[in-house]
Amino acid sequence: MPIELWVSTSVHETLLTRWTAPFPTVRIRRAPGFRVVADDGSGRNPVLPAKIPMLLRLLPYLRSGATVVACAEQTSLWLPRLFPMRAKFVKTSHGVGSMSARDDPRRRAAALTLVPSELERQTYLHRGFAPERFVATGYVKADFTHRTHTAPPFADSRPVVLYTPHWQQHRSSWWRWGAEVVRRIVADGRYNLIFAPHQRLVEKAPEVADLMREIGDLPHVHCDVDGFAMVDGSYTGAADVYLGDTSSQVIEFLVRPRPCVFLNAGGRVGGRSELRDVGLWGSGWRRCGCRRCVGPGSVGAREICEGSGGVRRAIARGGRRGCGSGCGEILRLLEATPAR
CATH class of the missing domain: 3.40.50 (Rossmann fold)
Known part of the structure; x- marks a missing residue:
């Protein structure tokens, strides 16, 4: 044919x-x-x-x-x-x-x-x-x-965290928490970080490129905003932990189930429509944006809410x-x- x-x-x-x-x-x-x-x-x-x-x-x-x-x-x-x-x-x-x-x-x-x-x-x-x-x-x-990377793009075996914030502000963790989250992971030193936000995020938030230039040369950081590896499964295959908000890349990550952490920076915790929109959050741990969980203006750890495995069930239903x-x-x- x-x-x-x-x-x-x-x-x-x-x-x-x-x-x-x-x-x-x-x-x-x-x-x-x-x-x-x-x-x-x-x-x-x-x-x-x-x-x-x-x-x-x-x-x-x-x-x-x-x-x-x-x-x-x-x-x-x-x-x-x-x-x-x-x-x-x-x-x-x-x-x-x-x-x-x-x-x-x-x-x-x-x-x-x-x-x-x-x-x-x-x-x-x-x-x-x-x-x-x-x-x-x-x-x-x-x-x-045909993946760009068949192994994590790092010289050592530290656990790999993949952070993929969404490009739309009302669905993204970037504007409220993103830069601080990235800097904390980098400063902690226990993890390798792949920072690969949606390609359109740079259009909306040019400070993303500034942060990439700031941290991109560190040996435990890999930044990408325009590579084929962002869309060919390289990073979702290489990471040990998924960190994000509402990006659908979590589906690719959960083809091989591993821990997920979701950042609820917008406090989308109430109402049927909000829960329907963020149905992905049933697959892992969710950082709530409410005052009970994180306190006003804080990214610090207080409580983490456990999900129910919804994405994996959705994948199973699809075969x-x-x-x-x-x-x-x-x-x-x-x-x-x-x-x-």
Whole structure:
């Protein structure tokens, strides 16, 4: 079966050419607006061309030659939502968590959406989405094997703490506690620290880059804000303890269950909507933001609230079928689509 992978930069072209070498039916193609980027081979995410103009220029190719189009983000779904297309779009996930934008109208433009668990599938069905358009396949990304780091990026064997604060302020621990948390872990000296916040956090909080420059050369600190290792499972695989707030990377971390600590900097401890949004916190220990637990203006330890293992249950409900199951669903869609 011929498969075309459209890429936007030379960095992605090089990576995908290497990764797909064993598959002779895969062809790497340069999208309109393709950008050649200087690459030193260190695995840095390049600056991307503007996505909407690129998609609009790619539209004629997809309308004339594609039967099924697979994408891992919502922006591409503007095409089937706004334009008549014979190609069927399949939406998969580049991350997973309890706070994805499930009500976005673009999601209804996908002929098929692959979700990581039956629990996640039910959240769409409760919103009135067609059941036949949502399939629980397991977490596809868990099958990815081309990690940047196959071992922790440190010279010694101290326990590794991974801190991944969310980029949205109302969901993040960064603005209230983040810098102090990082400095305390670094000063303590008993742990190796991987500080790898969401890439968009630097856009909202430029002081993150200042802190990285301050601590980045220490032997027990590894900072990253634009590397492929942030998204290929390297850090979630290498860490011994997950420290965060509402980032969905905890799902990847708990594929191999280990301790989690969640920072409730916004005091999101009351109300059904808050608990639904932070359903991830059932997987570990939660630092409450209320006065009873931490006191006014303090990050110091007082009490830690134990969770109930909810994320691991969600993973179990989704099964461990992963990539193979997702490919099978795409093949079934192809077989059901009339030939041109």
